[in-house]
Amino acid sequence: MHVLDNLKHLIDIKSLTTDEIEAIAQKALEFKNSTCTLKNTLEGKNVAMIFFENSTRTYFSFEMALNRLGASVYRFDTFKSSISKGEDFFDTVNNLAAIGFDACIIRTSTDGLIRKTIDEQLKERKFFKKIALINAGEGVSSHPTQALLDFVTIKEYFKNLDGLNLTIVGDIRHSRVAKSNIELLNRFGVHIKCLAPSYFRDDTIQNVEWHSVLEDAVENADIVMALRIQKERIQDIIEFEDYIKNYQLTEQNLPNDCILMHPGPVNRDVEVTSGLLNSKKGETILKQAHNGVFTRMAILDSTLGGTKNND
Numbered sequence: 001m002h003v004l005d006n007l008k009h010l011i012d013i014k015s016l017t018t019d020e021i022e023a024i025a026q027k028a029l030e031f032k033n034s035t036c037t038l039k040n041t042l043e044g045k046n047v048a049m050i051f052f053e054n055s056t057r058t059y060f061s062f063e064m065a066l067n068r069l070g071a072s073v074y075r076f077d078t079f080k081s082s083i084s085k086g087e088d089f090f091d092t093v094n095n096l097a098a099i100g101f102d103a104c105i106i107r108t109s110t111d112g113l114i115r116k117t118i119d120e121q122l123k124e125r126k127f128f129k130k131i132a133l134i135n136a137g138e139g140v141s142s143h144p145t146q147a148l149l150d151f152v153t154i155k156e157y158f159k160n161l162d163g164l165n166l167t168i169v170g171d172i173r174h175s176r177v178a179k180s181n182i183e184l185l186n187r188f189g190v191h192i193k194c195l196a197p198s199y200f201r202d203d204t205i206q207n208v209e210w211h212s213v214l215e216d217a218v219e220n221a222d223i224v225m226a227l228r229i230q231k232e233r234i235q236d237i238i239e240f241e242d243y244i245k246n247y248q249l250t251e252q253n254l255p256n257d258c259i260l261m262h263p264g265p266v267n268r269d270v271e272v273t274s275g276l277l278n279s280k281k282g283e284t285i286l287k288q289a290h291n292g293v294f295t296r297m298a299i300l301d302s303t304l305g306g307t308k309n310n311d
């Protein structure tokens with residue numbers, strides 16, 4: 001099986017080849033279905049979890065994945081660290097490398113921080129030793145591990161992605177999940193419609209069809225992906241009543257034969273009604289969270305381990 005080179009970074013979807021994406025998905029499903037032996041491929045690896053933004057799913061599924069693969073996991077307290085004294089991010093990572101860390105899993109609101117930290121090495125500053133940087137959600141631009149776990153989830157429902165119709169609904173402008181998913185799923189031939197009010201549109205996104213009427217947007221959809229309204233990133237006042245009236249997904253307006261996805265966290269009764277979330281359709285959303293563990297195991301095994309495969 002093709003795996004990434006040891007100690008490779010995971011920056012964004014565009015840095016991955018299509019073969020690498022397929023290999024991660026295959027490995028994730030092997031972990032999930034126990035068709036590969038679980039080995040401590042990360043034994044002896046020290047991993048720092050650096051989360052500048054809150055998280056439930058990503059944080060704990062990474063932590064669980066690391067534990068399952070035998071790594072030692074350390075939580076980096078962003079408030080108690082010396083970043084609060086003004087230390088810059090490159091110096092922080094470099095000192096973690098010097099202490100003995102092999103990888104940092106990073107969530108940040110700063111777009112481009114991970115790429116910039118890696119690129120610094122090409123200029124005047126060098127890392128003390130190799131240290132892998134893994135993107136666990138960056139600004140409004142990228143959340144590659146979420147897109148990979150969504151890819152795994154979609155593959156469980158549909159054998160062939162080519163020609164599938166996906167409709168993404170909601171706050172697309174502020175959604176790093178939407179951007180990474182569009183980038184990944186376009187490569188596999190998925191036709192993507194985006195449904196959003198003008199204040200949540202982002203016309204710089206390519207290869208999607210924009211809609212403003214829900215009934216048109218979800219027509220013939222195989223997958224409908226709702227997004228959280230990201231109140232923390234919005235400066236203007238949002239007319240929630242208007243949003244709910246025109247864009248909320250309900251048991252009545254969601255087509256019967258599509259799957260419903262949402263990266264979480266969900267604002268109940270805003271993006272999706274509680275009735276729909278509590279129905280059979282809502283189960284896929286928890287399946288996404290479940291698949292997050294196996295997908296992150298596959299990512300970690302491919303970036304940090306990858307030396308104890310059966311083949």
Ligand code: CP
Binds near residue numbers: 054
């Ligand atoms: N989907 C996602 O990133 O959820 P968390 O913010 O809880 O990690």
